[in-house]
Amino acid sequence: KKSILNSFTYSAKGHSEVLTDQTEGEKLNVGLTDFILKGGWPGLKFQSRFKITTDESPFKQPRNRYSATIQSKRLFKIYLGDFTPSLSPYTIRGKRIRGVGTDLRLGWFRFQYLKGQLERKVQGLNDTDQAYEISKVFVDTTGKTIYELDRFGYTFRNDINSYRLALNIKDKIVFGSTYMKVKNDYKSVEKELPDARFTVSSDSTIDLENQINPGIYTFSEFKEVMRDNTFNRSDLEEKYWGGKKPQENFVIGTDFKLLLNRQKFLLEGYYALSFVNKDIWDGALSLAELDTVMGDAKDGKIFGNVDTLNIPFNPQNIEKYITINLNLIPLVPIDFTLFKKDPTKAIMNMPSSTYNLKLRTLYFNNFFEIQYLQVGPEFTSLANPYFPKNIREISIIDKIWLLKRRLQTSINYKTKTDDILETNSNPYYENTVGINLNYIPGIKQPSVMYGHQRVIRTNPRASIDTLTTTIDSSSSLTVWDTTYLIQDSRVNFNTTNNLLTLNFPINRKEASYWVGGTFNSIVGTDQFENERPAGYISQASTMRLISIVLGARYKKGKKLILNISNFTNDHKVQGKTQLNGASITSGHPLLNDKINLTGTLSYLTSSGLSEFSNYGLSLGSKIIISKAFSINLAAYTRARSTSAGTKISNFAVKLSTSFIF
Numbered sequence: 001k002k003s004i005l006n007s008f009t010y011s012a013k014g015h016s017e018v019l020t021d022q023t024e025g026e027k028l029n030v031g032l033t034d035f036i037l038k039g040g041w042p043g044l045k046f047q048s049r050f051k052i053t054t055d056e057s058p059f060k061q062p063r064n065r066y067s068a069t070i071q072s073k074r075l076f077k078i079y080l081g082d083f084t085p086s087l088s089p090y091t092i093r094g095k096r097i098r099g100v101g102t103d104l105r106l107g108w109f110r111f112q113y114l115k116g117q118l119e120r121k122v123q124g125l126n127d128t129d130q131a132y133e134i135s136k137v138f139v140d141t142t143g144k145t146i147y148e149l150d151r152f153g154y155t156f157r158n159d160i161n162s163y164r165l166a167l168n169i170k171d172k173i174v175f176g177s178t179y180m181k182v183k184n185d186y187k188s189v190e191k192e193l194p195d196a197r198f199t200v201s202s203d204s205t206i207d208l209e210n211q212i213n214p215g216i217y218t219f220s221e222f223k224e225v226m227r228d229n230t231f232n233r234s235d236l237e238e239k240y241w242g243g244k245k246p247q248e249n250f251v252i253g254t255d256f257k258l259l260l261n262r263q264k265f266l267l268e269g270y271y272a273l274s275f276v277n278k279d280i281w282d283g284a285l286s287l288a289e290l291d292t293v294m295g296d297a298k299d300g301k302i303f304g305n306v307d308t309l310n311i312p313f314n315p316q317n318i319e320k321y322i323t324i325n326l327n328l329i330p331l332v333p334i335d336f337t338l339f340k341k342d343p344t345k346a347i348m349n350m351p352s353s354t355y356n357l358k359l360r361t362l363y364f365n366n367f368f369e370i371q372y373l374q375v376g377p378e379f380t381s382l383a384n385p386y387f388p389k390n391i392r393e394i395s396i397i398d399k400i401w402l403l404k405r406r407l408q409t410s411i412n413y414k415t416k417t418d419d420i421l422e423t424n425s426n427p428y429y430e431n432t433v434g435i436n437l438n439y440i441p442g443i444k445q446p447s448v449m450y451g452h453q454r455v456i457r458t459n460p461r462a463s464i465d466t467l468t469t470t471i472d473s474s475s476s477l478t479v480w481d482t483t484y485l486i487q488d489s490r491v492n493f494n495t496t497n498n499l500l501t502l503n504f505p506i507n508r509k510e511a512s513y514w515v516g517g518t519f520n521s522i523v524g525t526d527q528f529e530n531e532r533p534a535g536y537i538s539q540a541s542t543m544r545l546i547s548i549v550l551g552a553r554y555k556k557g558k559k560l561i562l563n564i565s566n567f568t569n570d571h572k573v574q575g576k577t578q579l580n581g582a583s584i585t586s587g588h589p590l591l592n593d594k595i596n597l598t599g600t601l602s603y604l605t606s607s608g609l610s611e612f613s614n615y616g617l618s619l620g621s622k623i624i625i626s627k628a629f630s631i632n633l634a635a636y637t638r639a640r641s642t643s644a645g646t647k648i649s650n651f652a653v654k655l656s657t658s659f660i661f
Contacts (some may be wrong), residue, residue: 010039017656046070077103087164090253090272091180092383110168121188124153131196137203145210149236152243156184174257182382184246194220245279249382250322269357276380279327284319351378367399390418408438430457446504453497462489492527516549540572557589577608596622613641632656
């Protein structure tokens with residue numbers, strides 16, 4: 001819609017829903033409202049979003065979402081509230097933060113900045129023994145009974161700051177560097193929760209008259225008892241609690257990208273180095289303390305290799321950037337012993353580094369990509385917890401389109417290992433080969449898709465170990481029994497996966513029909529099966545899935561879909577399990593598509609290791625009041641039948657509304 005203010009435009013849409021779900025006697029009621037507002041002029045636009053849910057609680061991470069963005073074409077973009085930034089793969093990508101972010105482009109330069117919270121502080125629950133516990137009770141030298149308290153069940157506020165500066169020429173030539181720091185604020189968690197309850201038990205090693213009455217106390221009640229009792233005292237440290245330890249993370253890296261020839265040629269890569277401190281309670285060490293770290297002699301060198309005189313700074317002076325103490329990983333980022341023998345290998349295999357190089361081309365209907373990735377075992381980004389660790393990987397993909405892109409073929413190869421550090425005595429090696437053939441002539445034409453994949457995983461350095469345990473079986477110390485345990489850690493496991501999918505549409509004037517089928521076979525074999533010692537639990541298995549789908553869709557909106565499936569898992573040791581399922585789904589429009597009714601009836605039965613039957617029924621309706629407003633109502637119930645009987649295992653009702661203006 002256009003307002004009277006020149007070319008200003010705006011739009012809004014929203015969604016509200018209420019869900020009631022009861023499962024195995026537990027009931028859950030959740031309400032949600034999601035509202036999005038957009039507006040602005042051609043050169044300046046804004047958007048805000050408010051997502052409110054009744055599941056919000058101060059005792060867990062936020063479920064509500066509040067966000068706003070302001071953008072002026074490609075010049076700048078400002079983020080406020082909740083957003084998911086993506087600065088680089090080795091720092092933060094796709095993880096929500098709450099704070100502020102900016103993306104500024106000036107000519108060939110691009111600057112990105114973000115500051116906010118990855119996690120908010122959570123003080124902990126007041127429920128019994130969820131925030132405090134008595135860790136130790138003893139009598140000191142003055143005869144007083146000391147109750148040592150421990151604090152847990154909390155979450156520190158996790159702050160993030162990140163900057164990225166890049167030379168960016170039309171997003172085709174990019175050279176950039178990224179810095180990120182994540183740090184827990186341990187002062188954000190309160191030492192005392194007055195209403196938190198915990199259990200005080202009697203100690204059989206201490207006289208009862210020197211103890212307080214056992215029972216459940218709140219923190220304030222316990223504190224009051226300790227104050228009024230001259231024979232007892234409680235201790236709760238200001239820090240060093242038994243719960244989560246405050247952490248700090250520092251990552252710095254550089255990357256480049258060349259995207260040329262109408263995006264047909266891509267060459268990109270990155271290199272990054274990380275430091276993570278697993279416990280910053282103690283603060284930073286001085287140079288003198290680093291000299292004698294872990295009992296090392298006072299010789300002016302760290303671990304006998306790094307001369308402290310060559311360090312141009314005092315670690316305590318850079319504590320605002322990174323806390324250097326015994327909990328820093330890595331304390332020394334490079335293996336100096338290896339560096340003296342092979343400097344290149346020492347640098348490339350630094351345990352807290354990661355680097356990647358990828359080449360991609362698209363010429364003559366041929367998509368080709370080759371990639372090398374290595375991530376050290378100590379590389380850590382607290383803002384990207386799903387980033388792989390301790391891996392070296394080479395992958396190759398080649399796709400060719402034939403017959404005017406109707407026939408799509410591809411072959412891929414990947415090899416990966418964790419053989420990065422010299423100290424890894426039992427590395428694994430995994431090779432994957434895959435082939436795909438897809439024939440898709442058109443939307444209303446039959447299609448066939450086939451995929452084959454073979455994975456071989458080995459650890460050639462492993463062997464069979466014999467563990468012995470010797471115990472005295474008599475009181476005379478003359479009869480000894482020895483128990484032998486054979487541990488086989490060898491791996492030579494092959495997994496073969498075959499997938500075939502068929503789809504045959506049948507088009508008529510008043511309706512369209514289709515028949516589809518899927519066959520999937522996954523076979524895992526142990527190449528050492530005949531050499532394994534007795535009692536070895538093999539992971540060899542054969543899994544098979546057969547699924548058939550029959551469907552019909554009529555021009556007036558009616559539809560009917562029948563799905564029949566069979567799944568079998570034959571495990572070498574555990575035995576065989578078989579699942580048979582069937583479902584039928586129907587849709588029926590009314591009043592010129594103003595009302596749409598849907599329903600699904602499903603059945604699933606299991607035999608073998610676990611025997612049960614599930615019966616499900618779901619009903620739904622969508623009522624279109626106008627172009628700007630609609631109502632949705634859905635209900636679902638499921639019954640479970642076992643040898644103990646049949647009962648309703650799940651029941652849910654969901655009401656939602658959508659509007660736009």
